[in-house]
Amino acid sequence: MAYLPNGADERRQMLEIVGASSVDDLFAAVPDRLRHHRLDLPAPLAEQDLVAELERLAARNHPLGELDSFLGAGVYRRYIPAIVRAAVARPEFYTAYTPYQAEASQGTLQTIFEFQSMICDLTGLDVANASLYDGATATAEGVMMAVAHTGRNRVIVAADLHPETLAVIRTYTRGRGVEVLTSDDASRTVGAEDACVVVAQPGFFGTVDEIGPAAQAARAAGAVSICCADPIACTLLVPPGDLGFDITTGDGQPLGIAPSFGGPHLGFMAVRQELMRRMPGRLVGLARDHHGRRAYALTLQAREQHIRREKATSNICTNHALTALAATVYMARMGAGGLRRVAEVSAQRAHHLAARLSGLDGISLAEPDRPYLWEFALRVTGDARDFARAMRREGIVAGLPLGGVAPGRSDQILVCCTETSTPASLDRYVTAASRVVARAEVNR
Amino acid sequence: MTGAPEPPTSGPPVPAAAWAGDEPLVFELSADVEGGPREVECGVPELPLEQLLPGVALRTRPAAIPAVPEPVLARHLGRLARRNHSLHQGIYPLGSCTMKYNPAVDEELAGLDGFADLHPYQDGDDVQGALQLMWELERHLCEITGMARISLQPAAGAHGEWTGLRMIQAYHAARGDTRRTRVLIPDSAHGTNPASAAMAGLEVMTIRSNADGTVDVADVSRQLDSSVAAIMMTNPNTLGVFEKDILEIAGIAHQAGSLLYYDGANLNALVGLARPGDMGFDVVHLNLHKTFSTPHGGGGPGSGPVGVAESLVAFLPVPTVERDGDRFVLDHDRPQSIGKVRSYYGNFGMLVRAYAYIRAYGSSISEVAQDAVLNARYLQARLRHLFPMAVTSDSMHEFVASTRGSRVEGLRAIDVAKRLLDYGVYAPTAYFPTTVPEALMFEPTETESKRSLDLLASICDAIVAEAERDLDYVKSAPHQTPVSRVDEVEAARRPVLRWKPEA
Numbered sequence: 001m002a003y004l005p006n007g008a009d010e011r012r013q014m015l016e017i018v019g020a021s022s023v024d025d026l027f028a029a030v031p032d033r034l035r036h037h038r039l040d041l042p043a044p045l046a047e048q049d050l051v052a053e054l055e056r057l058a059a060r061n062h063p064l065g066e067l068d069s070f071l072g073a074g075v076y077r078r079y080i081p082a083i084v085r086a087a088v089a090r091p092e093f094y095t096a097y098t099p100y101q102a103e104a105s106q107g108t109l110q111t112i113f114e115f116q117s118m119i120c121d122l123t124g125l126d127v128a129n130a131s132l133y134d135g136a137t138a139t140a141e142g143v144m145m146a147v148a149h150t151g152r153n154r155v156i157v158a159a160d161l162h163p164e165t166l167a168v169i170r171t172y173t174r175g176r177g178v179e180v181l182t183s184d185d186a187s188r189t190v191g192a193e194d195a196c197v198v199v200a201q202p203g204f205f206g207t208v209d210e211i212g213p214a215a216q217a218a219r220a221a222g223a224v225s226i227c228c229a230d231p232i233a234c235t236l237l238v239p240p241g242d243l244g245f246d247i248t249t250g251d252g253q254p255l256g257i258a259p260s261f262g263g264p265h266l267g268f269m270a271v272r273q274e275l276m277r278r279m280p281g282r283l284v285g286l287a288r289d290h291h292g293r294r295a296y297a298l299t300l301q302a303r304e305q306h307i308r309r310e311k312a313t314s315n316i317c318t319n320h321a322l323t324a325l326a327a328t329v330y331m332a333r334m335g336a337g338g339l340r341r342v343a344e345v346s347a348q349r350a351h352h353l354a355a356r357l358s359g360l361d362g363i364s365l366a367e368p369d370r371p372y373l374w375e376f377a378l379r380v381t382g383d384a385r386d387f388a389r390a391m392r393r394e395g396i397v398a399g400l401p402l403g404g405v406a407p408g409r410s411d412q413i414l415v416c417c418t419e420t421s422t423p424a425s426l427d428r429y430v431t432a433a434s435r436v437v438a439r440a441e442v443n444r
Numbered sequence: 445m446t447g448a449p450e451p452p453t454s455g456p457p458v459p460a461a462a463w464a465g466d467e468p469l470v471f472e473l474s475a476d477v478e479g480g481p482r483e484v485e486c487g488v489p490e491l492p493l494e495q496l497l498p499g500v501a502l503r504t505r506p507a508a509i510p511a512v513p514e515p516v517l518a519r520h521l522g523r524l525a526r527r528n529h530s531l532h533q534g535i536y537p538l539g540s541c542t543m544k545y546n547p548a549v550d551e552e553l554a555g556l557d558g559f560a561d562l563h564p565y566q567d568g569d570d571v572q573g574a575l576q577l578m579w580e581l582e583r584h585l586c587e588i589t590g591m592a593r594i595s596l597q598p599a600a601g602a603h604g605e606w607t608g609l610r611m612i613q614a615y616h617a618a619r620g621d622t623r624r625t626r627v628l629i630p631d632s633a634h635g636t637n638p639a640s641a642a643m644a645g646l647e648v649m650t651i652r653s654n655a656d657g658t659v660d661v662a663d664v665s666r667q668l669d670s671s672v673a674a675i676m677m678t679n680p681n682t683l684g685v686f687e688k689d690i691l692e693i694a695g696i697a698h699q700a701g702s703l704l705y706y707d708g709a710n711l712n713a714l715v716g717l718a719r720p721g722d723m724g725f726d727v728v729h730l731n732l733h734k735t736f737s738t739p740h741g742g743g744g745p746g747s748g749p750v751g752v753a754e755s756l757v758a759f760l761p762v763p764t765v766e767r768d769g770d771r772f773v774l775d776h777d778r779p780q781s782i783g784k785v786r787s788y789y790g791n792f793g794m795l796v797r798a799y800a801y802i803r804a805y806g807s808s809i810s811e812v813a814q815d816a817v818l819n820a821r822y823l824q825a826r827l828r829h830l831f832p833m834a835v836t837s838d839s840m841h842e843f844v845a846s847t848r849g850s851r852v853e854g855l856r857a858i859d860v861a862k863r864l865l866d867y868g869v870y871a872p873t874a875y876f877p878t879t880v881p882e883a884l885m886f887e888p889t890e891t892e893s894k895r896s897l898d899l900l901a902s903i904c905d906a907i908v909a910e911a912e913r914d915l916d917y918v919k920s921a922p923h924q925t926p927v928s929r930v931d932e933v934e935a936a937r938r939p940v941l942r943w944k945p946e947a
Contacts (some may be wrong), residue, residue, distance in 0.1 A: 002547070002804040002805050003544075003545055003547055003737075003804075003890075003891055004811060004812075004815050004890055004891070005891065005892070005893035005896075006815060006818075006819075006893055006894055010893070010894040011815075011818060013894065014818055014819075014821075014822040014894055015818065017822055017825050017826065018818070018821045018822055018825050019825070020821070023814045023817075023818055026814075026817045026818060026821055026838070026840070027717060027718075027817070027840075028838070029685070029686035029688055029837070029838060029840075030686055030714070030717070030718050031688070031691065033691075033722075034690075034691075034718045034719075034722050034723060035717060035718055036590075036716075036717065036718055036719050036722060038807075039587055039588065039716055039807060039809070039810075040587050040807075041584060041587060041588075041802070041805075041806050041807045041809065042803065042806045042807065043806050043807060044804065044805055044806035044807065044808045045803050045804055045806060047549055047804070050549065050553075050800060050803055050804050051549065051552075051553065053803060054553045054556070054796070054799075054800055054803075055556065055558075056573075057558070057573040057574075057576060057577050058553075058556045058557070058558025058559055058573055059558060059573065060558075060572045060573030060576065061558045061559070061562055061570060061571050061572065061573040061574050062566070062570040062571075063557040063558055063560075063561035063562055064561050064562070064563055064566075065557055065561050066557075069563065071563045071565055071566065073565055074787070075563055075564055075565070075788075077561070077563070079484070081481070083514055083517060083518060083521075085555075086518075086521075087521050089551065090521070090525050091530050091531065091532035091546075092525035092526070092528045092530045092532065092533075093525060093528065093530070093741070093742050094546070094551075094739040094740075094741050094742070095530045095531035095532055095536075095543075095546055095739055095740065096528050096529065096530045096531070096536075096740065096741075096742045097536070097538060097541055097543060097740035097741075097742065097743060098740075098742070098743040099742065099743070100538075100871075100873075101529070101861065101862070101865060101870060101871045102927075102930040102932070103862065103865050103922045103925040103926070103927055103928065103929060103930060104528070104529035104865045104870060104871075104922070104925055105527075105528055105529065105742075106467075106524070106527035106528070106925075106926050106927055107524035107525050107526070107527040107528035108528055108742040108743070110467060110469070110524055110527070111524060111742075112743075113469070113941075113942070113943070114469055114470050114471075114943070116941055116942050117469075117471065117942040117943040117944075118507070118509050120942045121507040121508045121509055122507050122509070126942075127941050127942070128941075128942065130743065131743075131744070133599035133600065133603060133744075133745075133786055134599065134786055134787050135787065136784075136786055136787040137599070137603075137785075137786050137787075144643075162787075164784060164787040164788065165787065167783055167784040168783075168784050168785065168786060168787065170783055171610065171761075171782060171783035171784055171785055172643075174610075174782075174783070175610065175613055175644065175645050176645045177645075208497065208500050210499075210501075212501075234503075234507070235503065235506070235507060236493075236502060236503060237500065237501065237502060237503055238501045238502065238503050238504075239503060239507075251787075258560040258561065258793075259560070259561065259562060259563045259564070260554075260559065260560050260562065260792050260793045261559065261562040261563070261564050261571065261574050261788070261789065261792040261793075262564030262787065262788025262789050262790070262792055263599070263745070263786075263787075263788055263789070263790055263791040263792050263793065263794075264599070264744075264745035264747075264791040264792075264793050264794060265787075276939070276941075282743065283939070283941055284941070285935045285936070285939045285940055285941050286935065286940035286941075287930045287931055287932060287934065287935035288930070288931050288934065288935075289927040289928040289929060289930050289931070290920070290928045290929050290931070291927075291928050293466060293927055293928075294466050295927040295930045296930075297930045297932045297935050298932075299932065299935045299936045299939055299941070300936055300939055301936075302936075304635075305602070305635040305636050305638075305639035306634075306635040306636075306876070307635070308635075308639070309635045309638040309639060309648070310638035310639060310641060310642040310648040311642070312635070312639040312642070314639065314643065315602040315603075315605065315606055315636050315639035315640040315642075315643050316600070316602055316603075317600065317601065317602045317635075317636050318600040318601060318602070318731075318733065318740075318743060318744040318745075318746040319600070319743055319744045319745075320599075320741075320743075320744045320745045321741050321742040321743030321744050321745075322739070322741030322742055322743075322744065322745060323741075323744075323745055325741075325742065328470075329517070329521065331509050332470045332509070332510070332511075332512045332517055332520075333481065333511070333512065333514065333517060334480055334481065334509075334511060335474070335476055335477060335478075335479060335480040335481075335509055335510050335511020335512070336477045336478070336480075336506040336507040336508070336509040336510075336511075337476070337477060337478045337479045337480040337506065337511060338479070338480025338481055338483075338511050339480075339507075339509070340503075340506065341480060341483050341484075344486075344490075344493070345483075345484060345486050347493075347496055347497070348486050348488055348490050348491065348496070349486070349487075349488055351491065351496055352488035352489065371496075371497045371498055371499060371500050373497075388567070389567075392567060392570075397563075397566065397567075397570075400565050419484050422487065423487035423488055426488065
């Protein structure tokens with residue numbers, strides 16, 4: 001069958017050596033009443049039929065590349081250099097597992113060591129781990145680290161943290177006696193009863209606020225400061241570590257990883273040296289082999305579940321090594337200069353688009369006085385979902401209507417530009433938007 | 445992997461094979477932190493950054509990430525790839541990890557633009573195929589496990605465990621039963637079980653195993669009381685032995701008001717043949733990267749869907765995927781839900797691969813379990829004369845051998861594990877379960893041919909024979925890998941976890 005190398009002859013020979021008369025004999029320990037003989041599953045498929053079936057499902061979707069997309073909101077369609085895909089398509093990387101046997105896993109180990117180093121440099125912190133699941137769980141893990149570190153049970157979360165991240169923090173803390181408080185000004189809210197303050201850079205609505213005071217206020221209150229950062233933004237803005245943050249978490253998806261309907265993406269975490277032993281997840285360290293040669297190995301495993309069981313810093317085992325490899329290759333290909341250029345082009349195009357759109361009747365920037373990077377909330381007339389639907393009919397995914405995530409913002413849409421948003425697509429956005437607005441005016 | 449060179453006594457190292465020597469770090473391959481590849485044209489009038497971002501503090505010192513020219517980077521990756529053992533080079537009998545072949549077509553399918561180039565916040569009309577795939581995958585996994593509903597959201601097995609335990613807590617809480625703060629876990633369980641319980645705020649109680657490797661029912665009865673929220677079990681367990689008393693355990697657990705949790709790490713032994721739901725399990729997590737063949741990626745991404753019986757459906761993470769006529773929708777409005785356990789809807793790319801895998805086998809998927817068990821039993825039979833087995837009972841898809849009691853005194857599990865690497869075989873899981881001294885846990889999976897198993901058996905024969913002749917040689921293995929035995933103790937004593945630019 002599909003992927004089974006042995007045939008009837010081999011099976012017969014093997015059964016003979018085992019001393020069983022049939023394959024059924026091998027399952028003698030399973031009580032009869034538990035044997036399920038007919039599963040209601042579709043018939044097996046030949047490879048070409050399987051491909052046709054999946055292509056049929058794929059064709060029921062409208063991928064971003066077919067459209068002019070201005071959706072961001074935590075997941076970004078950035079250009080992925082071909083060498084990134086080529087690297088993660090190598091079976092030497094994608095078919096291996098956690099590098100328990102260092103001597104036969106130096107490839108994976110070295111790429112993780114490189115990844116850790118790059119994340120430290122990006123964030124301005126001392127120690128980064130091998131990866132976590134996504135930005136939301138990485139931040140929730142950071143919160144639980146802070147709770148364990150301080151012995152305190154309240155956390156202050158900036159109101160403009162990504163709503164999915166806030167939701168995941170709530171799930172992680174619920175049942176642990178930890179209270180989550182959202183605040184518009186985390187630096188003024190944090191106090192001596194708080195385990196940590198969590199802020200975002202940029203915020204969910206694309207804006208860049210001065211976040212340094214939150215880190216300083218947390219320090220003064222004896223709390224841990226956590227910045228949830230966009231990795232590309234770290235190349236343009238003063239990195240969180242330099243601003244005094246103790247922990248930086250985030251999602252590495254913008255670093256060469258496809259949107260893929262929300263996953264797999266890449267959680268990352270970097271911390272100050274003092275927090276190293278509280279970190280969740282794998283850490284790869286520099287080592288020497290018996291001949292004194294440079295080598296790499298999993299290290300500080302006494303934090304981890306397979307050694308410490310219920311006393312571990314986290315339950316994480318399988319993380320996101322392959323997407324971390326994608327991010328490593330992406331960053332090495334681009335370099336800090338290339339990454340910064342990606343950030344700049346995205347920001348330039350976003351500001352250009354924002355200026356042109358806010359020149360249209362009935363459209364304005366929701367927060368014209370706040371600086372932003374490559375995402376901005378646009379105010380339209382009426383329900384932003386109607387605007388989005390009308391734009392979609394013009395072949396444009398205009399952004400994320402915000403009513404669903406921020407009740408007071410139902411007339412706003414979050415618009416994003418990246419280096420893949422071509423100048424021609426910006427023109428089409430403006431043209432379509434003026435038509436949509438004009439039609440809405442006529443219908444009023 | 446062949447021919448690591450002896451280190452030269454003086455002068456610069458001259459490796460025997462170009463790829464075998466020390467591989468520079470990317471930071472040593474380029475120093476260009478300002479430039480980068482050819483830039484995309486901005487195409488719109490550019491404003492000075494100070495005007496674009498008024499009052500924002502910009503980074504003045506670039507990150508120390510060099511742009512590596514593509515040809516140099518390609519070779520770096522090629523050389524690193526050769527320093528990895530992988531499934532495409534040889535058998536990977538890592539017990540409890542189910543290192544089966546990852547079908548090439550599944551990689552292609554997950555990469556289709558219609559899947560990979562979708563944004564999680566696109567309008568439902570634009571992603572009907574993706575939602576349908578998730579809906580159908582959930583149905584197939586329900587059929588395979590015997591559960592009522594499944595959430596595809598958890599990102600890995602351990603994440604599924606914790607999600608399942610959170611639902612169990614919500615279930616008890618909804619019934620006003622707030623005293624259930626403990627979880628019973630067998631001594632042979634994966635470390636993730638107690639770690640997940642602790643993360644959920646539950647206290648861990650250990651259940652003893654019998655000499656035959658199965659859970660001691662009497663010990664379960666003794667410890668079961670109104671403080672127990674759940675019993676977590678793996679079936680077959682980590683010794684590869686089917687828990688023959690599972691129906692009895694389910695009975696006494698439920699009678700005591702406890703739920704029963706199934707760790708799906710070992711489902712490959714039973715897929716298509718027996719269902720956790722029929723055994724009485726209330727919550728089940730699956731590892732799509734084990735049983736359903738999504739690649740292990742050097743340590744993820746995996747995927748850890750978690751299924752529940754009817755009585756726990758209300759507590760599933762949001763959103764669920766629902767069918768409304770011929771339309772598929774995400775349902776966020778589930779008031780009793782435990783909430784979100786990660787962003788968006790799960791590791792969708794992994795779901796595509798698992799879906800394709802299940803569709804390839806379809807109703808014949810039990811052949812996977814049959815060959816997985818036959819392969820393990822055959823390999824075990826071929827190794828019995830070399831290593832004592834941890835238990836006398838018949839194992840299923842994996843088995844645990846021990847070097848203690850082999851014919852070479854002083855031969856340890858780590859020695860065999862490291863010497864196997866020289867022969868192009870990855871090591872079995874060593875020193876786990878911790879209840880077995882000098883444990884070597886072999887799981888060949890169904891995708892190894894008889895020829896490959898024969899080769900592994902003869903390599904083990906050769907290693908024991910070598911150890912008889914020259915134990916030190918085996919103890920100093922590996923000898924043929926790109927680096928020799930790595931000093932992990934020293935690495936942990938003075939951790940160096942990153943490259944640093946010279947000050």
